[in-house]
Amino acid sequence: MDNLIQQLLNGITWGSIYALIALGYTMVYGVLRLINFAHGEVYMMGAMTGYYTARALGLATEPSLGGLALVLVTSMLACGLLGAVIERVAYRPLRGAGRLAPLITAIGVSLFLQNTGQLVFGADPKFFPALLRSEEVWRSGDVAVSNIQLTVLVTAVVLMAGLEFIVQRTRFGRAMRAVSYDAPAAALMGVPVDRVITGTFVLGSMLAAAAGILVGLSNPKIEPLMGLMPGLKAFVAAVLGGIGSVPGAMVGGLLLGVIETLVTGYLSSTYRDAIAFVILVLILLYRPTGLFGQPQTEKV
Amino acid sequence: MSRTGWARLAGFGVALAALHFAPLALNPYFVTILARIGIAIVAAASLQLVNGFTGQFSIGHAGFMGLGAYASAAFSVYLGAAVLDALGGALPAGLARLLYFPFPLLVGGLVAAAAGLVVAVPALRLRGDYLAIATLGAGEIIRIAILNVDSVGGARGFSLASDVHPGVDLRFDSLAGVYGVAVIAIAAIARLVYAGGGLAFRAVREDETAAESLGIPTTRVKVEAFLVSSFFAGVAGALFAHSEGYIHTNSFSFVRSFEIVTFVVLGGLGSLSGAVLAAAVLTAAPELLRGLGEWRMILYAALLIATMILRPQGLLGQRELWPLSRLAAPDPPSS
Secondary structure, eight states, X not given: OHHHHHHHHHHHHHHHHHHHHXXXXXXXXXXXXXXXXXXXXXXXXXXXXXXXXXXXXXXXXXXXXXXXHHHHHHHHHHHXXXXXXXXXXXXXXXXXXXXXXXXXXXXXXXXXXXXXXXXXTOSSOEEOOOSSOOOEEEEETTEEEEHHHHHHHHHHHHHHHHHHHHHHHSHHHHHHHHHHHOHHHHHHTTOOHHHHHHHHHHHHHHHHHHXXXXXXXXXXXXXXXXXXXXXXXXXXXXXXXXXXXXXXXXXXXXXXXXXXXXXXXXXXXXXXXXXXHHHHHHXXXXXXXXXXXXXXXXXX | OOHHHHHHHXXXXXXXXXXXXXXXXXXXXXXXXXXXXXXXXXXXXXXXXXXXXXXXXXXXXXXXXXXXXXXXXXXXXXXXXXXXXXXXXXXXHHHHHHHHTHHHHHHHHHHHHHHHHHHHHHHTTSOHHHHHHHHHHHHHHHHHHHHTOGGGTGGGOEESSOSSSTTOOOOXXXXXXXXXXXXXXXXXXXXXXXXXXXXXXXXXXHOHHHHHHTTOOHHHHHHHHHHHHHHHHHHHHXXXXXXXXXXXXXXXXXXXXXXXXXXXXXXXXXOHHHHHHHHHHHHHHHHHGGGGGGGHHHHHXXXXXHHHHXXXXXSSTTOOSSOTHHHHSOOOOOO
């Protein structure tokens, strides 16, 4: 029983990271109907920026919450900028050119960032500096919560609450929802669609950067290709929740994290990667719009 | 057959003979690259049928390719020696070896086609992005499933020169074979899509609802496209397995699927020669850029983005470089 609770706890921590990445996929899909395959690489760049910032500021030697916050904010700002640049360079020129051309430039951007990463950072894994000293903050029987897990969870929840606030309560959020609902109509109502799209990329990329830092905290080995699998899995999580739906991405991420951890813990770790895709295929066959998606009727 | 028909066939024969003996004159590095280009062409042409002509967006092609590669390699490792012996009993050894290779290629193609059918029937209820995502998932499931089969090597990879039948090497280093298969694949797909009945594929691509209302059995058309496409993907995988001699599931991940999708979109959706051209150029490019050292893949990615922005419709759009549609029509009456 204790083991199960511990596994669930680990799953939720890991799932909250998936959820942060999944949000970027789902928001971009919402406004552009584009599967942004370069998103996993933004997450990688987040972790790398964090690594270099922490080393440059000498934070690795003195673990503190303030240092972590500083690294987190720097990395989020850098990746927000990166997201805006990616959108400007690779996607905006293809606005209105069909939906497949941007998919290929997304693959191109992904390759570009992976290979630039290998050239600049080196292909060998790096060890993310310990920004927090790992200690147990709570224990009951065999169930233990570390301060790192707690930090990951709290940070993820705060960021998601912040996003929910932006999407539901601000002018920008309303514009985002309008573009997602019907971009041409939104444009006719005076919504600056291009600016909203850029803003969406910035927001999504900032969340991915945060996910990169949080992964660095709990699983410190980082390398230029680290974005591939988690990127794809987070995308699965977004589909699981209903692509285009913000609460869907959060729930989908958490569910996927928990399921993967349980499969690893109780079945076999070799099936860990398969389970995400089995869930993906099942959900598509039985409920293609995901848990929170709105079914769309086809008009002839 | 008309005189030009015979001339063409003769030219084709000369080209195959030249390719067959090319490995003797070229350095092995070029031979490997040329073989890879041929295999990429088969994979790209087969995906073009589904993505470009039928308008169903599949991004799991590498799964079928991998299945074909592993099925054919398993055939060669476990049954190859016996089949080769049976052929060798009646024929000279060189000829027996040549006649052996259609077997693993067919096995790879048929197994992949069977998997294609299993995937297509439920998946084709989905449309657009959801179909794409489902094929991506199916491709990864196939890959991870193979990774867990120990008799084909599992995580160690699978070598054709295994110790099941020591001394039997069923590697296949004939460029003529690879390009012969490529020509067959292109001709088969061209005949399928450019013959009268082939309009059905394009009708489904342009508007599924309208096609259905005209009495086109859209589901059957889509399944047919998927079946033929996964068959040739399997053949491409079998060629890959037999020319490389060693395969690993890492070669068939979604990264490979994306690569094949890139061939198809960059070449121009709905252009068979475009897919062939893009497959050749994009497979050769990283080798041509090798002089740039670490910068080559960065430049490759940048070129890919730039080309797509400059030609969003792909290199050839929907046009064909040579009149492939004539493959489907009977020769004009000679006067």
